[in-house]
Amino acid sequence: MERAECAPAALPDPRDALLHHQCPVLPVPRFGPFAPLAQPGQRMLLASNGLFIEVRTTALYALQRAGQVAPGLALPYGRLQPQLELAYGRLPRTLIEAFMDAARLVAPHELAGALVYDPLAGLLELVLHTSVLAHAQRVEYRLPPLAPQQVVALDLHSHGHGPAFFSEGDNLDDRGMCLAMVVGDLQHARPSVAFRLCLNGLLLPQPHPWQHAPDTGGIDEWRDTGSSPTPAKE
Numbered sequence: 001m002e003r004a005e006c007a008p009a010a011l012p013d014p015r016d017a018l019l020h021h022q023c024p025v026l027p028v029p030r031f032g033p034f035a036p037l038a039q040p041g042q043r044m045l046l047a048s049n050g051l052f053i054e055v056r057t058t059a060l061y062a063l064q065r066a067g068q069v070a071p072g073l074a075l076p077y078g079r080l081q082p083q084l085e086l087a088y089g090r091l092p093r094t095l096i097e098a099f100m101d102a103a104r105l106v107a108p109h110e111l112a113g114a115l116v117y118d119p120l121a122g123l124l125e126l127v128l129h130t131s132v133l134a135h136a137q138r139v140e141y142r143l144p145p146l147a148p149q150q151v152v153a154l155d156l157h158s159h160g161h162g163p164a165f166f167s168e169g170d171n172l173d174d175r176g177m178c179l180a181m182v183v184g185d186l187q188h189a190r191p192s193v194a195f196r197l198c199l200n201g202l203l204l205p206q207p208h209p210w211q212h213a214p215d216t217g218g219i220d221e222w223r224d225t226g227s228s229p230t231p232a233k234e
């Protein structure tokens with residue numbers, strides 16, 4: 001294969017230089033080792049089997065496919081496999097059930113909350129957001145002040161007595177880098193649950209948490225904050 005000629009601009013616009021530094025695009029080595037992102041940040045990786053987004057925060061490391069390569073297109077790059085690692089090991093079922101208990105108390109109104117991770121203390125904590133407006137189809141809430149090192153590990157909200165699913169409003173609100181869960185059908189002993197990974201607008205459904213860890217007391221099988229002025233779930 002001949003080397004493609006593509007002369008770069010002599011002096012890139014400093015705004016582009018900053019953006020490319022914050023979110024570089026890299027080819028995945030075919031023969032040498034792949035070195036995962038070591039520090040918090042985001043990269044886009046072009047592999048022979050697709051375009052991948054790589055994200056590291058203090059709460060998670062995620063390597064997920066963000067785009068397909070056209071069938072038949074041969075690229076001289078290595079392959080990647082999706083990964084998801086949680087810095088805290090697993091999501092404690094007890095904390096999620098505590099959120100469900102709180103959500104049952106206000107049902108059929110919705111409730112929003114989060115599991116907040118403190119990497120310095122190595123602890124996850126359940127936080128219930130203050131509802132600014134809440135009814136059966138929507139909850140607007142105020143995020144609590146977090147310490148500088150704290151991050152939202154799991155975004156939580158309830159659908160009261162309705163089924164669990166991610167609505168268009170939820171899609172607009174889930175702009176961060178975290179896991180997200182909605183619980184519904186809270187009038188039943190076993191609520192419905194929808195669960196996904198949110199990576200800067202890439203929304204990836206994940207398996208139902210209790211499919212894999214019914215008796216372990218934790219959820220460990222799956223492998224930044226909202227941008228709207230008033231965070232809201234529907």
Ligand SMILES: [Zn+2]
Binds near residue numbers: 157158165167182233
């Ligand atoms: Zn919702």
